[in-house]
Amino acid sequence: MSTNNQQLLKGSLSVIILKLLEDREKMYGYEITQKVKELTAGDMTITEGALYPALHKLEAEGLLTTETQVVEGRVRKYYSLTKDGHKQAASRISELTAFVENLQTLLNLKPSF
Amino acid sequence: MLTTDQLNTLRFDLQALANIEYSEILDELLDHYAALTEQKMANGLTFEDASRWAWADMGSGEGIQRLQEQFVKSLRQQIAARHKAIVKSYFRWPTLVTTLLIAVMAYQAALFIPAKWLVTAIFGLGVLSFVVQLFIRNSSRGQNSAQRRIAVEYLNKTGATYLNIFQLMLNLPAFLTDDRAHLVRNFLQSYASAGAALGFIAILYTVSFIQLSYERFSYKVA
Numbered sequence: 001m002s003t004n005n006q007q008l009l010k011g012s013l014s015v016i017i018l019k020l021l022e023d024r025e026k027m028y029g030y031e032i033t034q035k036v037k038e039l040t041a042g043d044m045t046i047t048e049g050a051l052y053p054a055l056h057k058l059e060a061e062g063l064l065t066t067e068t069q070v071v072e073g074r075v076r077k078y079y080s081l082t083k084d085g086h087k088q089a090a091s092r093i094s095e096l097t098a099f100v101e102n103l104q105t106l107l108n109l110k111p112s113f
Numbered sequence: 114m115l116t117t118d119q120l121n122t123l124r125f126d127l128q129a130l131a132n133i134e135y136s137e138i139l140d141e142l143l144d145h146y147a148a149l150t151e152q153k154m155a156n157g158l159t160f161e162d163a164s165r166w167a168w169a170d171m172g173s174g175e176g177i178q179r180l181q182e183q184f185v186k187s188l189r190q191q192i193a194a195r196h197k198a199i200v201k202s203y204f205r206w207p208t209l210v211t212t213l214l215i216a217v218m219a220y221q222a223a224l225f226i227p228a229k230w231l232v233t234a235i236f237g238l239g240v241l242s243f244v245v246q247l248f249i250r251n252s253s254r255g256q257n258s259a260q261r262r263i264a265v266e267y268l269n270k271t272g273a274t275y276l277n278i279f280q281l282m283l284n285l286p287a288f289l290t291d292d293r294a295h296l297v298r299n300f301l302q303s304y305a306s307a308g309a310a311l312g313f314i315a316i317l318y319t320v321s322f323i324q325l326s327y328e329r330f331s332y333k334v335a
Contacts, residue, residue, distance in 0.1 A: 029141060030148040048145060048171050053183045060191050072114045074147055075140035
């Protein structure tokens with residue numbers, strides 16, 4: 001994935017996380033990276049350096065809650081949406097969708113001579 | 114599935130090569146590192162090669178260390194913001210009026226209380242708050258939880274403000290008696306009211322630390 005794509009992805013990462021968690025009960029960090037890779041057929045990859053600060057920020061904002069489980073001898077931290085997180089997810093997703101639609105309109109404009 | 118020895122090797126990498134010291138971030142990164150290693154082993158690599166690739170994928174020592182730095186920075190900001198909100202929540206009209214009333218009461222009562230008792234009582238107010246802070250610090254000693262350690266660091270740092278208030282209380286007599294030694298009564302009354310008001314503020318400040326430490330030290334990775 002190019003640097004430009006990485007920048008675009010970084011700007012919308014929190015919405016991507018909220019959307020993924022809205023569709024599933026709970027997810028852990030590695031699972032999120034793999035899900036994004038799978039859904040975009042490998043076109044998008046989330047780096048650990050971007051994912052974890054975003055997860056911690058959303059947790060600090062009270063949009064995510066965490067629980068840990070011991071899986072295969074190691075501690076696994078699962079993230080899920082809080083009540084506020086569900087509300088915010090809906091609003092942020094619709095905001096981003098509207099933005100992308102507007103962007104598409106602008107990018108598809110035919111040059112007028 | 115990785116063996117205990119293999120997991121220990123990965124944990125050692127994180128601790129020794131990337132200086133990951135906080136348990137919350139260590140557990141999370143270990144799980145990620147292990148999952149990546151397992152994925153590469155499933156593709157036919159040996160544990161050594163798989164872990165080496167996984168390490169590079171995660172950004173190597175520097176990249177991984179940056180994750181911890183960002184985590185700590187964010188935690189510091191959260192703690193400072195929360196403490197500010199706690200202190201702000203105390204300083205509303207009821208608190209300001211109470212502080213003023215305490216100062217007026219101390220001014221009135223100072224005439225009937227022996228000077229020695231007065232000075233001891235105000236000194237005691239300051240010491241009490243100081244003891245509470247020391248207790249908070251000691252009770253969390255030896256913890257490697259980021260929440261606890263960073264909250265204690267914050268406490269140590271901002272505790273200086275409290276110490277300044279305390280110092281002011283102790284130095285108030287010298288300040289007030291400067292060239293006014295003959296005005297013993299006025300001095301005692303002024304010292305009592307200002308000291309009591311400062312003592313009350315110092316106690317509120319300490320209570321804010323207790324509230325903050327209760328919230329932060331009782332933080333549990335669910």
